[in-house]
Amino acid sequence: MSSSSTSSWSDDLTIKTLAKERENPAFDIRKMSIVQHGSEKDLEKKEKFMLEASRDPIFYSGDIYDLTKEQIRERTMQRIQRLAHYVTSESVDDFQKRMELMSLLDPGLWTRLGVHYGLFLGALRSGATPNQFSYWMEKGVIGCNGMFGCFGMTELAHGSNVAGLETTSTFDEQTDEFVVHTPNLGATKWWIGGAAHTATHCAVFAQLIIKGKKHGTKTFVVPLRDPKTYQLLPGINIGDIGKKMGRDGIDNGYIQFTNVRIPRAYMLMKHTQVTREGEVREPPLQQLTYGALLQGRTAMVADAANTAKKALTISVRYAAVRRQFKSDPKAGLETQILDYPIHQRRLMPLLAQSVAFGFTALELQRLFDETSQALEALEPGDPNLEATIEMLKETHATSAGLKAFCTWATLETIEKSRQACGGHGYSSYNGFANMYSDFAVHCTWEGDNHILALQSGRSLIAQYQDAVEGKKLSAGTGYLNNIEQVLAAKCPSDAALDTLDGIDRGWATVAAHAVKKAADDYQSRLKAGRSREQAFEDCSQVRFVAASVHTSGYIFRQFRAAVERVEKSGDGVREQLELLAKFYGLWQMEEKAAFFLRSGWLSPSQLDVVQAKVTEYCAATRQFAIPLVDSFAISDHVLNSPIGRYDGDIYREYFRMVRRNNPQLKAHPYFDRLIKPFIERQAAEVEDxxxxxxxxxxxxxxxxxxxxxxxxxxxxxxxxxxxxxxxx
Amino acid sequence: MSSSSTSSWSDDLTIKTLAKERENPAFDIRKMSIVQHGSEKDLEKKEKFMLEASRDPIFYSGDIYDLTKEQIRERTMQRIQRLAHYVTSESVDDFQKRMELMSLLDPGLWTRLGVHYGLFLGALRSGATPNQFSYWMEKGVIGCNGMFGCFGMTELAHGSNVAGLETTSTFDEQTDEFVVHTPNLGATKWWIGGAAHTATHCAVFAQLIIKGKKHGTKTFVVPLRDPKTYQLLPGINIGDIGKKMGRDGIDNGYIQFTNVRIPRAYMLMKHTQVTREGEVREPPLQQLTYGALLQGRTAMVADAANTAKKALTISVRYAAVRRQFKSDPKAGLETQILDYPIHQRRLMPLLAQSVAFGFTALELQRLFDETSQALEALEPGDPNLEATIEMLKETHATSAGLKAFCTWATLETIEKSRQACGGHGYSSYNGFANMYSDFAVHCTWEGDNHILALQSGRSLIAQYQDAVEGKKLSAGTGYLNNIEQVLAAKCPSDAALDTLDGIDRGWATVAAHAVKKAADDYQSRLKAGRSREQAFEDCSQVRFVAASVHTSGYIFRQFRAAVERVEKSGDGVREQLELLAKFYGLWQMEEKAAFFLRSGWLSPSQLDVVQAKVTEYCAATRQFAIPLVDSFAISDHVLNSPIGRYDGDIYREYFRMVRRNNPQLKAHPYFDRLIKPFIERQAAEVEDxxxxxxxxxxxxxxxxxxxxxxxxxxxxxxxxxxxxxxxx
Structure with missing residues (x-):
């Protein structure tokens, strides 16, 4: 339809509006994009993967929002087959990058493949002896040839508490076998991804029992299905656990074992060994096994950053082309909603935060790589042992806090982005509904966010004690060094609030106060006669707060460091990134203002300055908001949201997508059956x-x-x- | 399966655990329930409706989480037919109460019926002349006999801005008809509930055009379909807008009008009239038409309270029966997660808040009834005119803020409840997934929450001016009277923080400061030469904050007033409600602590007292948490969540529900087609x-x-x- 003369609406207005937003950008967009992706090579790799996916019919996503659970699962299986091609044909690093993109494009697919390559194969890597690993390699584990693995940890009545799992694996000395068994309904393996349709084998967490004695939870590879027919093996009962909030592409199931026998060699024995005689040999260093947890968390922080950027690309572009009300009744066009200060307040801080998360994810990946290399290089009796364990501990605590607070913040970002798109945000075709329901599980799995935050808080208390005792702390908690001085610091001037260093000092002081409060409360509970565990429980809320404030400060520092690594070269990148970093630091200060006032670092009137600055930065960021989301480099195919299109042609494309997926029917689906008898029934006359x-x-x-x-x-x-x- | 000797898990443990929680309750549960429902009669009515629904096969919900969109729509149509029976056979008041319950049981159904009875019929009630109303009554509008209405307000490119809608209705003097027309794609009516499958008529908002002149947006009844065949009438194009985040039971559609002719009398003419000659007569009092908005908001605040109680009934019961970890390794059973202080912190404040919302909803209903009666009693030239308009304005502003902040808080409550249930919260069968996605739209429709919060803030600025000028303000903003004194007040002692009156005074002072800040900023913008509209935009963030703080205080006051109406009769109801009210007031103080410190009402060390008290009240509320959620009186049928069952038999029922909805298949759904060729393919050998x-x-x-x-x-x-x- 063309625009009529009485109307201010024109078909190309939205396109022209978005084009205008890209005129004279405040920075070199390509350069800005490279900096956020770590390197030009990494950006090019991502672009290559996006192009390949967008042209591959198996990755067509135009119909995805209307598929049933059954259809999505089949579609996902097809995609798995396609990705398996790349596993064997490209480098591990390239494949990991490809998977990072897949997580953004199709989270259910990422999970379903991740169950095999991340969890099952990861369990073998960290738990199998070299001979055991070779055995499973020969069986085809790398290319999914003849086998597909799943990961049997959680049970119906047991989640986080691995030590409390109830599935048993009892050694039968007579036959040299383990007997794997589900003793009661609550011990049914539950939520097992890939179990319902895909897996042939499962890495089962079970209580090792030998001669009536429990030896704790160990991992056993248990065959589930005949790979030739996919019939369940004897003693295996598997069912589909059905509909979930999101990620319908992954076939979660339950598994019950009834006296299932496996060879002794199917227990993973890198750490604990069971001999032919049933002798148990425990490993000297239990800690080193939990390095495996880090990979998942590192991936989730990256996913939090990427997903926040995806949501904001849609909501910010929509805010630029959507018009509503006129500030001046005589104005020709209605106002772009992005020009309203309140709309800027809704989205711009989240934009700065998503950039902060992106840099933090890059840093965490670096830390993870460093830690992994150090772990691999470690030999028994190594002089670096203590240093490596310290590094692992710190990375562990840091990643716990980051996983928790970044996934929470991104879930909120998705919801706020959806709300910022009004009614159209509620349509599935614009992507937020699935994005939210798929992402939400990140707050729960791989460690419930509250539990992880408390772990981070517990580690902070320990670090604080070290600092008080004069031990020098490293990078992540370095602000606790010179603790007296840091605690006593105050914001020296309003001008300090407009520098990276000034803001950094504020976070150091306020985080130090939060950590001190937690440590003091903990000590006073100990003095009151509580056990260590009780004392930690008693002060869980202050521990939580300490982790929260510490993590905001940590993220700000990563952002600052990333900015300071960028050269000043006149292309605007360094300058606008610096603005965004200050914006993030101040906005978080406003969000957590009570702690800044409580510690005395900010005076009441300085808080007013912070608030005014945040409003000012909202307006400043709005000026380059479109070039900034362009620099996130997320293709229209990955966005899969007509109102977030790069070219701004949102209404026509949205209308087309709705029509394509909901063709007008020749006949009403249930007129004769339901509506006709209803609408034509006699008006109720109450007979006397x-x-x-x-x-x-x-x-x-x-x-x-x-x-x-x-x-x-x-x-x-x-x-x-x-x-x-x-x-x- | 029965429990084995090696296991601490027993089939009936969860049942016994919940039964134990109900021993020696801190209050008379029935009495507590009556107080929250307003009266015994209202509670009994709700129980009657719940019983009827649970025994009616049409309201069977055990399979609801697995239905496709198409199936849900049919199911909803069947339920509509059932409810239409009650419309004509019971009192308006009873039917409204029934609908309030339906909103909790099946939000999509509530919407689909609400489109006809709330919006379409509401448009007739508020817009039709008596003769017009009789005409549509005779057509069958009350019983849906021969017609079903929908409400054509929003357009693809226009939402909140009713004045900016582009659909036109042009008077043709020759034929005495209006010609309704969609001039461009952006003017396509969009999101129209009931349009896709159900409606025969639409109340269309369109620009009235006479002799080339625009007269603003008016409402026109436009027939859409032949009720005998449900074929579209000439010039009508309707399509399904398909998949949404939630509420799939309602068939939203788009409508395009192409020169559709309707009789002149189909324009609703109670306010504006168009004569045979095309003369336009405008009403003297435009304001009175927006009383209609109040009904939707009142219902939504009640729904926010009810839905929060529903979510918490599930998460609190689950927390009582779920066990995880042991505080003492020698303890026999693992600890109930409700006993962890951090878990209490996650849920107990929300529990207090949901009770606060419930009382606030009752008060808003009272205000709405009072306002409606006053409006109906109004005659032209009435001496009560000004007082009535004042009352309407205040109710309007109050309800705007309440709708915004209560729906936001409940959406958060659902999500936090879901997360508190760990992995099982992510299963659709436990109810949170649908609850969240159904509820989320409350933040957007009937006025986007941000816009409504700003309206509330704008009204507060006006009230502040009145207060400064010495005008006496009524109930809702009465704390602004004696403004100087209120602003200067400080918390007199720690003891004051443990009294309803003390907490109330704190909210008065802090809300007054927030409102003053908004008013001052507004005035300074005016002085800087900005127009009124610009000045309001400039200070939108402080307006927003003012509305937020004011609304928390308002809700606390409603809770306090409700508590003080309850007699002290030794049954514990008054005492525990008072505890909950203080808890709510202090927890919100902690949440908004920066404002309490900034205004000086709380000293830093008093904030520590508040925080310690909140932790203490979390533990105190935990003691009667199960009896409290029991007093919410939500049946298992309405909960539709096995982990939230009244009897605590959660795992068996959850397992049963999953199995019933996912029967084990004889054959794999896609083994031959997809998995076999994949798993049996040759391992990739790169040929040279x-x-x-x-x-x-x-x-x-x-x-x-x-x-x-x-x-x-x-x-x-x-x-x-x-x-x-x-x-x-």
Missing amino acids: FDEAIGIDEEIEEIKQDREEAEAEAKAEAAAKKEEAKKEV | FDEAIGIDEEIEEIKQDREEAEAEAKAEAAAKKEEAKKEV
Whole structure:
């Protein structure tokens, strides 16, 4: 339809509006994009993967929002087959990058493949002896040839507490086998990704029992299905656990084992060994096994950054082309909603935060690589042992806090982005509904966010004690060094609030206060006679707060460091990134203002300055908001959201997508069956049953009959009485 | 399966655990329930409706989480037919109460029926003349006999801005008709509930145009379909807008009008009239028309309270029966997660908040009834006119803020409840997934929450001016009276923080500061030469904050007032409600602590007292958490969540529900088609094409040939040169 003369709406207005936003950008967009992706090579790699996916019919996503769970699962299986091609044909690093993109494009697919390559293969890598690993390699584990693995940890009645799992694996010395068994309903393996349709083998977490004695939870590879027929093996019961909030592409299932026998060599024995005689050999260093957790968290922080950028690309572009109300009634066009200060307040801080998360994810990946290399290089009796364990501990605590607070913040970002798109945000076709429901599980799996935050808080208390005792802390908690000085610091001037260093100092002081509060509360509980575990529980809320404030400060520092690594070369990148970093630091200060006032680092009037600056930075960021989301480099195919299109042609494309997925039917789907009888039924006329039956006359007759009978009875009785009197 | 001797898990443990939680409750549960429902009669009514629904096969919900969009829509149509029975057979008040319950049981159904009874019929009630109303009554509008209405306000490119809608309705004097027309794609009516499958008529918002002149947006009843066949009428184009985040039961559609002619009398003319000659008569009092908005908001605040209680009934019961980790390794059973202080921190404040919302909803309903009666009683030239308009304005502003902040808080409550249930919260069968996606739209429709919060803030600025000028303000903003005194107040003592009155005073002072800040900023923008509209935009963030703080205080006051109406009769109800009210007030104080410190009402060390008290109240509320959620009186049928069952038998019922909805298949759904070719494919062997083709030898030959040819050419050239030399 073309625009009529009475209308201010024109078909190309949205396209022109977005083009205008890209004129004279405040920075070199390509350069800005490279900096955020770590290197030009990494950006090019991502672009290559996006191009390949967008042209591959298996990755067509135009119909994805209307598929049933069953259809999505089949589609996902097809995609798995496609990706398996790349596993064997490209480098591990390239494949990891490809998977990072897949997580953004199709989170269910990422999970389903991740169950095999991340969890199952990861369990083998960290738990199998070299010979065991070779055995499974020969079986085809790398290319999914003849086998597909799943990961049997959680049970119906047990989640986080691995030590409390109840599935048993009992050694039978006679046959040299383990007998894997589900002793009760609550011990049913639950939520097992890939179990319902895909897996042939499972890495089962079970209590090792030998000669009636429990030896704790170990991992056993248990065959589930005949790979030739996919029939369940004897003693295996598997069912589909069905509909979930999101990620329908992954076939989660339950598994019950009934006296299932496996060879002794199917227990992973890198750490604990069980000999032919049933002797148990425990490893000297239990800690080193938890390095495996880091990979998942590192991937999730990256996913949090990427997903926040995806959501904001849509909501910010929509805010630029959507118009509503006029500030001046005589103005020709309505105002772009991105020009309203309140709309800037809704989205711009989240934009700065997503960039902060991106840099933090790059740093965490670096830390993870460094830690992994150090771990791999470690030999028994190594002099670097203590240093490596310290590094692992710190990376562990840092990643715990980051996983928790970044995934929470991104979930909120998705929801706020959706709300910022008004009604159209509620349409599935614009992507937020699935993005939210797919992402939400990040707050729960691989460690519930609250539990992880508390772990981070517990580690901070320990670090604080070290600092007080004069031990020098490294990077992540370095601000706790010179603790007295840091605690006593105050914001020196309003001007300090406009520098990276000034803001950094504020976070150091306020985080130090939060950590001190947690450490003090913990100590006072100990003094009150509580056990260590009780004392930690008692002060869980302050521990939580310490982790929260510490993590915001940590993220700000990563952002600052990333900015300071960028050269000043006149292309605007360094300058605008610096603006965004200050913006993030100040906005988080405003969000957590009570702690800044409480610690005395900010005076009340300085808080007003912070608030005014945040509003100012909202307006400044709005000026380059479109070039900034362009620099996130997320293709229209990955966005899969017509209102977030790069070219701004949002309404036509949205209309097309809705029509394509909901063709107008020739016949009404249930008119004859349901609507016709309803709409044509007679208006309810309450028939007067009383009158038709004549119930009232009848009642009256009954009453009269009764009265007559009574009168008769009375008369009779009176007569009798009279007679009796006469007789007496 | 029965429990084995090696296991601490027993089939009935969860049942016994929940039963134990109900021993010696801190209050009379029935009495507590009555107080929260307003009266015993209202509670009994709700129980009656719940019983009826649970026994009616049409309201069977055990399979609801696995239905496709198409199936849900049919199911919803069947339920509509059932409910239409009650519309005509019970009182308006009873039917409204029934609908309030339906909103909790099936939000899509509530919407689909609400489109006809709330919006379409509401448009007739507020916009039709008496004769027009009688006409539509005779057509069958009350019983949906021969017609079903929908509400055509929003357009693809226009939402909140009703004045900016572009659909036109042009008067044709020749034929005495209006011509309704969609001038461009952006003017397509969009999101129209009931349009796709159900509606025969639409209340269309369109620009009235007479003799080329625009007269603003008016409402027109436009027939869409032939009720005998449900074929679209000439000029009507309707399509399904398909998949949404939630509420799939309602068939939202788009509508395009192409020169559709309707009689002049189909324009609703209670306010504006158009005569046969095309003369337009405007109403004297435009304001009175927006009373209609209040009903939707009132219902949504009640829904926010009810839905929060529903989510918390599930998460709190689950937390009581779920066990994880042991605080003492020698303890027999793992700890109930509700006993962890951090878990109490996650859920208990939300529990207090949901009770606060419930009382606030009752008060808003009272205000709405009062306002409606006053409006209906109003005659032209009435001396009560000004007072009534004031009352309407205040109710309007109050309800705007309440709708925004209560729906936001409940959406968060659902998500936090879901997360508190760990992995099982992510299963659709436990109810949170649908609850979240259904509820989320409350933040957007009937006024985007941000816009409504700003309206509330704008009204507060006006009230503040009135207060400064010495005008006496009524109930809702009464704390602004004696403004100087209120602003200067400080928390007198720690003890004051443990009284309803003390907490109330704190909220008064802090809300007054927030409102003053907004009013001052607004005035300073005016003085800087900005127009009123610009000044309001400039200070939108402080307006937003003012509305937020004001609304928390308002809710606390409603809670306090409700508590103080309850007699002290030794049954514990009054005492525990008072505890919950203080808890809510202090927790919100902690949440918004920066404002309490900034205003000076709390000193830093008093904030520590508040935080300690909140932790203490979390533990206190935990003691009666199960009896409290029982008092919410939500049946298992309405909860529809096995982990939230009243009897605590969560795992068996969850397992049963999953199995019932996902029967184990005889054959794998796509083994032959997809998995077999994948898993049995040959491991990728990279063939050496170079060697097979012998390309390297070939290249070498080509090279040699070329070199020979070159050497020959050179020799030839040299020979020629030599010859030429000789010739010279």
